[in-house]
Amino acid sequence: MQLLDPIVQFQAELQQIRRDIHAHPELCYEEQRTADLVAAKLTEWGIPILRGMGGTGVVGIIRNGDSKRAIGLRADMDALPMQEINTFAHTSRHPGKMHACGHDGHTAMLLGAAHYLSKQRDFDGTVYLIFQPAEEGGGGARKMMEDGLFVQCPMDAVYGMHNWPGIAVGSFGVMPGPMMASSNEFEVTVGGKGGHAAQPHKGIDPIMVAVQIAQSWQTIISRNTNPNDAAVLSITQIHAGSTTNVIPDEAALIGTVRTFSIEVLDLIEQRMREIARHTASAFNAELQFEFKRNYPPLFNHPQQTAAAVAVLQSMVGAQQVDAQVEPTMGAEDFAFMLQEKPGCYVFIGNGEGDHRSSGHGLGPCNLHNPSYDFNDALLPIGATYWVSLVQSLLSRQRPEE
Ligand SMILES: [Zn+2]
Ligand SMILES: [Zn+2]
Secondary structure (H helix, E strand, O other), X not given: OOOOHHHHHOHHHHHHHHHHXXXXXXXXXXXXXXXXXXXXXXXXXXXXXXXXXXXXXXXXXXXXXXXXXXXXXXXXXXXXXXXXXXXXXXXXXXXXXXXXXXXXXXXXXXXXXXXXXXXXXXXOEEEXXXXXOOOOOOOHHHHHHHOOHHHHOOXXXXXXXXXXXXXXXXXXXXXXXXXXXXXXXXXXXXXXXOEEOOOHHXXXXXHHHHHHHHXXXXXXXXXXXXXXXXXXXXXXEEEEOOOOOEEOOEEXXXXXXXXXXXXXXXXXXXXXXXXXXXXXXXXXXXXXXXXXXXXXXEEEOHHHHHHHHHHHHHHHOHHHEEOOOOOEOOOOOHHHHHHHOOEEEEEEEEEOOOOOOOXXXXXXOOOOOOOOOOOOOHXXXXXXXXXXXXXXXXXXXXXOO
């Protein structure tokens, strides 16, 4: 593996920064301390910053040479509302909040690249270092864009990275096209007519209607979508009733839909709506249908993905780069940025959890698990990837001219 010496020499400080952020997790749009820390470090290293986009977002701007080329590198800063069960020294100081997705590490890796680039200006163009809030359900990427990210920081392409447990340390996974799914939620309420459970003929039982809808929805992915298009429709909550001898007035179906394309999502939402409406009407029940689209599918642009793969291969060796990694049904708000700008998002292997030598919980070192911890061995690897990407895409050779 070809790591950059100045970054390796900076590893101890990066680890200290990472663990400090881990110990002080902040939730969506509350990343004040984290943003202050990022801003202070960038300023200390002489990097001009923009603050306020997306509330707590921070952008560092490093220019060198006179090329008009510009790229964005993006990290996320927020933590999750869950209780950490690790007991090591840098465990969360904030009850009910935890860096269980490794955004502490993402922030530290991008700071590592910032430190290097501020000192060794071996590139020609502009690098925007994007530290965004609220990836975990808050759509911080979109919020920064609404606040003018790509207007104030015009860039040719944007790149993202997420640690991935299960992929070995020193290895990467990526694929061109849809690598992560769209994430959507629905809440459907069937309005019936409640009454005595011994006199069902005097009412309209919303539970039976909801059950019919739930069953019929399960034919959408087996009968309506193309078998080649992966999709998930999961009903995760059914709510109705309060006791044994009362038919309730209402029954609710709540859940999530995941797809790798907007076309498939349109089809599923439309079929869900039709089935629910017609089933309710067949039983003389009322229907309220709410469908909320959270994050779109994450689509890696082929040209930028090929460029990222080439950089990774020269850095860690071709064997360590899975350029056709299996896509995941998880979602990621970096997808919004990739709808506006070409770019690429990669998975950096976080290993199997062996790095948690002591003081960790009993669970697996998986994302969103209370035993999870970001693997500090990734800090110089991820930072070197960022810098190598800059050196390649903003090369002084100016291949395009
Ligand atoms: Zn997460
Ligand atoms: Zn995450």
